[in-house]
Amino acid sequence: MIIFTMFTTLINPKLFIMKKNKFSRINTIFCTAVSLSLLVACSNNEEVEAPLSATALEKVDLQPDLLNAQCSYVDGNWSSTAYLNTTMINTTQTNFIYAQNTKIANVFGQSAVTLKMVHDNSNPNSTYNAISYSNPKKIYFGEAIYIAALNKGQIVPAMILAHEFGHQLQYTYNLPSKPENTARPNELEADGFAGYYMKRPTGYNASWTAAGPGFEFAYAIGDYNTTSAGHHGTPPQRRSAARLGWYLGDYALSASDFDYNFFYYYDGVLSGTYRTTTPERIDPKIDAFIKSKMSELQKIRSGEISAEEFTKLKD
Ligand SMILES: [Zn+2]
Numbered sequence: 001m002i003i004f005t006m007f008t009t010l011i012n013p014k015l016f017i018m019k020k021n022k023f024s025r026i027n028t029i030f031c032t033a034v035s036l037s038l039l040v041a042c043s044n045n046e047e048v049e050a051p052l053s054a055t056a057l058e059k060v061d062l063q064p065d066l067l068n069a070q071c072s073y074v075d076g077n078w079s080s081t082a083y084l085n086t087t088m089i090n091t092t093q094t095n096f097i098y099a100q101n102t103k104i105a106n107v108f109g110q111s112a113v114t115l116k117m118v119h120d121n122s123n124p125n126s127t128y129n130a131i132s133y134s135n136p137k138k139i140y141f142g143e144a145i146y147i148a149a150l151n152k153g154q155i156v157p158a159m160i161l162a163h164e165f166g167h168q169l170q171y172t173y174n175l176p177s178k179p180e181n182t183a184r185p186n187e188l189e190a191d192g193f194a195g196y197y198m199k200r201p202t203g204y205n206a207s208w209t210a211a212g213p214g215f216e217f218a219y220a221i222g223d224y225n226t227t228s229a230g231h232h233g234t235p236p237q238r239r240s241a242a243r244l245g246w247y248l249g250d251y252a253l254s255a256s257d258f259d260y261n262f263f264y265y266y267d268g269v270l271s272g273t274y275r276t277t278t279p280e281r282i283d284p285k286i287d288a289f290i291k292s293k294m295s296e297l298q299k300i301r302s303g304e305i306s307a308e309e310f311t312k313l314k315d
Contacts, residue, residue: 199249
């Protein structure tokens with residue numbers, strides 16, 4: 001199994017050491033009671049998920065291996081007191097995000113994957129994450145990150161979901177085509193897929209005024225742990241990836257063609273290592289358009305365009 005998450009950099013290792021201790025205590029004292037009450041909840045709504053062995057997970061994001069997996073209701077990537085259901089905050093949000101889940105998949109010619117929310121009443125902050133799983137295909141959206149995103153605007157939870165669905169496309173089509181030793185290309189491409197979805201007329205069809213601040217919250221967190229396996233790309237790299245995906249959203253592309261275009265521009269052109277001839281697979285119209293945006297994209301990636309300026313760019 002492969003998993004990708006959204007916000008590795010927000011996980012403070014010290015916090016997790018504390019949490020481990022806390023969970024250990026909870027396990028010792030309350031584990032049986034918690035499990036029983038959750039089993040009752042499960043039998044009512046059939047939300048039971050078989051616990052996954054921590055060693056069976058390829059922890060791309062180097063998430064802490066909680067020692068209490070045997071007590072875990074969701075799986076080892078979430079706290080022992082976390083549980084799943086299909087209600088997203090309230091009816092309005094549930095209807096919204098499931099409609100988005102279908103729409104995102106449809107834009108890429110796919111069927112929607114299973115989507116569930118992770119709650120944790122004992123330790124709500126532990127659900128500040130969203131995870132995309134490969135087998136079986138599913139996305140778990142943490143309640144805490146959903147609420148934080150929603151506070152920045154209705155568009156932001158949709159962006160996070162689109163990023164996670166980008167990982168689903170990677171699982172399906174064996175992308176990215178340019179793997180590295182870290183999660184960086186996977187994460188930048190997922191940011192790009194989400195940018196693409198936000199712009200597509202058949203997708204979210206957003207204006208940059210609506211999308212820009214959301215991108216900054218959702219994708220521009222980044223990290224500078226460039227040699228860490230869980231490296232998601234630096235903040236300027238994530239901003240430029242989202243903006244490049246946004247521009248590619250003017251053209252209907254398959255997931256594989258998106259990947260080809262994305263890395264052609266992101267790696268080859270944006271970094272200055274131009275090819276002398278544009279490859280045949282690149283549409284001349286797209287080429288002319290993206291090249292007209294190259295100066296801006298380079299400035300985003302170099303940091304010359306600040307976070308604030310990024311949120312105020314034109315459509
Ligand atoms: Zn991700």
